[in-house]
Amino acid sequence: MVTAEANENVTVRLEDDTTLTLDFGSTVSDLLGQADKKLIRSVIAAEVNGDEKDLSYVLKNGDKVKLIEAASERGRHILRHSTAHVMAQAVTSLWPGAYFAIGPAIEDGFYYDFSLPDGKHFTEADIEKIEEAMRKIIAEKQPFTREEHEIDAALHLFGAQPFKTEIIENIAVADASKGEFSAEASPESLTVTAYRNSDAFVDLCRGPHVPHTGALGHFKLLKVAGAYWRGDEKRQQLQRIYGTAFESDKMLAEHINRLAEAERRDHRKLGLELDLFSFPDEIGSGLAVFHPKGGLIRKTMEDYSRMRHEEEGYQFVYSPHITKGDLFEISGHLNWFGENIFPPMEIDGETKYYLKPMNCPFHILIFRSKQRSYRELPLKLFEFGTVYRYEKSGVVHGLTRVRGMTQDDSHIFCTREQMTEELKSILTFVLDLLREFGLSDFYLELSTRPEAKAVGSDLEWEEATKALHDTAEAMDIPLVLDEGGGAFYGPKISVQAKDAIGRTWQMSTVQLDFQLPQRFDLSYVGSDNAKHRPVMIHRALFGTVERFFGVLLEHYAGALPTWLAPVQVKILPIRDTHESYCQRVKQLLAEEGIRVDYVQAKEPLSARIRQAKLEKTPYVLAVGDEDVAGGTVGVNLRGAKDPIRAVPLESFIAKIKEDIRGHWINPTQGFVTEDSVDVQKQGTTPEARDNHSDL
RNA sequence: GCCGGUGUGGCGCAGUUGGUAGCGCAGGCGAUUUGUAAUCGUCAGGUCGUGGGUUCGAGUCCCUCCACCGGCUCCA
The missing domain is CATH 3.10.20.30 (Beta-grasp domain)
Known part of the structure; x- marks a missing residue:
């Protein structure tokens, strides 16, 4: 050769x-x-x-x-992008004259945005038709042929496609002014590249692509959705079709399976099934009521949080749900946060009262209620403060996005010198607390000054941002930047936690604030006998109790750790004749503070076992003749395949107490049985689940 | 708020071209007394999200509003 x-x-x-x-x-x-x-x-x-x-x-x-x-992250990315092209080709063949906008690969899939002619719209039912047309294109093994076009030629080529035209024009403008290149531009010269599959379809694209459509095929279209052109709600609304593609049918099937698993652990579904909370229509959108079992979980969460806050030196305060508008005028909320505040109630003709969207001004008034000395600082005020925010109708989502929510809110008033130390201790506290609740997969996000709406000088923002940044960086977990995402009064660090569906939820936030102390003219007397301005730190660890509750439910797929489970133990007698022994067991457990239910022998044991397991009870005790005789119980651990028979009662009590005290993730954790090892491996632990959903 | 979809007893669903509602689970009652994922029988329960319209007649067709679902934008 x-x-x-x-x-x-x-x-x-x-x-x-x-x-x-x-x-x-x-x-x-x-x-x-x-x-x-x-x-x-x-x-x-x-x-x-x-x-x-x-x-x-x-x-x-x-x-x-x-x-x-193909079987790599980058390979899948290319596969998905190529599949998006095929989808656009299919759509334009089915709806001649359809405009196509952008169609990138995204995490786990791809989408393409369209606008159909004559005001037509896709329906869910169209998905199948499109898939069918795509399969035909794939069967034809059409080549993805790369073409380079000068701007003018490209404008001509895509003359019938307004979105493409806009993209090309932007490329030309960007090139002319700064030499910047958009995704579709070629870096060498003022040309753009396009990929042609056939005479019928060519798309503006930088590539690369698979060599021909035959290299695709393991795909599925998932849903139709709306999306704004260029993500701008003031611009045209397009229709987006989401899909996914993999290198093999097996990988595709696994992904579909993961989606189904995510659906099974949806907190809204679990909340209904486990009778934890609901959103009655009569109350209004985004306003939850907690049922007894959900209430018990919530109370346990809150009690634990209170205990930890006491240990950390916080003082507990309470404030009302409504206030005269003046308060939020001074704080600036009405101005900067107004669109999220519910319309006011008018009292006596003119005084306007508002539902509070935030707790900070109230805590500020508590600080300001008397002359403060530097000796009192840092002053840490804590409250489970219920706030109400008007959220746009389309964004309300289960417990994770509501209109009435309770923040585990605190405001720390300190000196500028104490600021860094306080931030550090708060972040340590947050991460400890989240870990105590079993969350482990999180990262920090630093949100900086919002471009449009912010109060305060550049210098102050700089100092505050730097303080947060330095503290966050010292925490030894990933830190990402969220440019312009801060509150109007200060930058913030948020702790992002991943849920079962792989979405990250913003939970805890820590905000550093130089502004509100000025607006409310806060001061303390220093050791120099002069007045000084305190710094304020706003922080919520759960974020809101509701959202944290929802995220925990999904994280554990409803199988909450014993210490949080509303019912920790169910006692099932084999026959009625075992009742008196069972009642004694129940009493002994209850005396230890364990939440225990007794289930009469009205139904076969297996039916009662099934019911208890569906309710995800951590410990189900079956008690029969041999137990009564031997002072034992038969223990069914949640997640274990087989029961453990004849466990001495004292040893069971010791174990469950250890479980509760240690915040075990799963009851099988401390029971050394042959299956408990298996169970951990099978993915019942949150760690295993997370790995599962990460893909 | 915007685009699309959905809305039938507590929950999950059926309801054919418009002819005044069914099933399973759950619930009540009765029987069954059961060693590890559904015992049997029986009873009760719905002005079909709301308001309006078309029609002799609407769960089925049209409009309004509300809520929910999937996204977009926004966010704890």
């Missing part, structure tokens, strides 16, 4: 540092054939000198080539 002419060969270097010499004009595909025949099937693109390229890319001498297999 090697010719005498050196300049007719190209030598490229592969990832493993081996080199390969190929004929001049060879493509990545040719390279595959020479390197390893198996790669022809598995590799769909390549990274050449750091840039992603198609397999049709013509290699140059000295190119460094990294192969991208």
Whole structure:
């Protein structure tokens, strides 16, 4: 193969540092054939000198080539993006004249935004039709052919596509002014690239793509949704179709399975099934009531939180739910946060009272109620403060996005010198508390000054942001930046926790505030006998009790750790004749503060076992003749396959107390049985579940 | 708020081209006394989200509002 002419060969270097010499004009595909025949099937693109390229890319001498297999994160990304193209092609074939906007790959899938002609809209039912058309395109193995066009030519080519035209025009403008490139622009010159599958379909795109549509096929369209053009709610509303694609049917099936699993652990569903809370229509959207069992869980959470706050030196305060508008005028909330405040009630004709959207002004008034000394600082005021926020109708979502919520809110008044130390201790406190509730997968987010709405000087914002940043960085968990996401009065650190569906929820927030102390003219007397301005730190650890409750439910799939479970033990007699012994067991457990139910033998044992397990009771005790005789109980651990018979009562009590005290994630944790090991491996622990949902 | 979808007894669902509602589970009662994921029988329960319209007649068709679901925008 090697010719005498050196300049007719190209030598490229592969990832493993081996080199390969190929004929001049060879493509990545040719390279595959020479390197390893198996790669022809598995590799769909390549990274050449750091840039992603198609397999049709013509290699140059000295190119460094990294192969991208379909079965990799980057490979799937390309697969999904190519599948999005095919979807757009299918849609334009089914709805001639359809406009297509953008269609990127996203985590776990892809989408494409469309606008159909004549005011038509997609329906869920159209998904199947589109999938069918896509399968036809895939069966035809249409090549993805790369084309380069100068701006004018591209504008002509996409003349019938207003969204594409806008993108191209933006590229031209950006190029002219700054030399910046958008995703579709070629860095070499003022050209754009497009990919053509057939005469009927060409799409503006930077690539790379799979070589032909036949390399696709393991996909599924998931849902139709609305989306604004360029994410701007003032612009045109488009229709978005979401889908996903994988390198194999097996991987696709696993993903679909994960989605179903996520649905099973949806806190709204669990809340109904386990009788924990509801949202009666009569009350209004986003306003929850907690039923006895949910109330018990909530109370346990709150009691624990109170205990921990006491240990941390917080003082408990209470404040009303409504206030005259003046308070929120001074604080600036009416101005900056007004659209989230419920309309006022008018009293005596003119005085306006508002439902409070935040607790801070109330705590400020408590601080200001008397002359404060530096000796009192840091002053840490805590309250489970219920606030009401007007949320747009479309955003309300179970317990995680509500209109009435209770924050585990605290405001810390301290000196500027104490600020850093306080921030550090708060962050440690937050992370400890979250871990005590069994959450472990989180990261920190630093939200900086909002561009449009913020009060205070640049200097103050800078100092506050730096203090938060330095503290966050010292915490040894990932920190990401959220530019412009702060509150109007200060920057914030939030703790983001991942839920079962893989969504991250903003839970705890810590905000540093120089503004409200000024607005309310707060002061303390220092050791120098002069007045000084305190700094305020706003913080909520759960975030809100409601959201935290919902996230915990999903995290545990309803199988709450024993210490949080509304019913911790169910005692089932085999026959009625075992009742008196069972009642004694019940009393002994209750005396230990354990929440225990007795279930009469009105139904077969297996029916009662089933019921108890459906309710996700951590410990189900079956008690029969041998137990009465031996002073034992038969223990069914939640999550274990088989019961443990004849456990001495004292040893059971010791174990469950240990469980509750230790906040075990699962009751099987401390019982050394043959299955308990299996159970942990099977993914009943939150750790295992998280791994499951991360993909 | 916007786009699309949905709304039938506590829950999950059926209800054919418009002819005045069914099933399973749960619940009440009775029987069954059961060693590990559903014992049997029986009874009760719905002005079909709301208000209006079309029609001789509407759960079924049209409109309004409300709520929920999936997203977008926004957020604890």
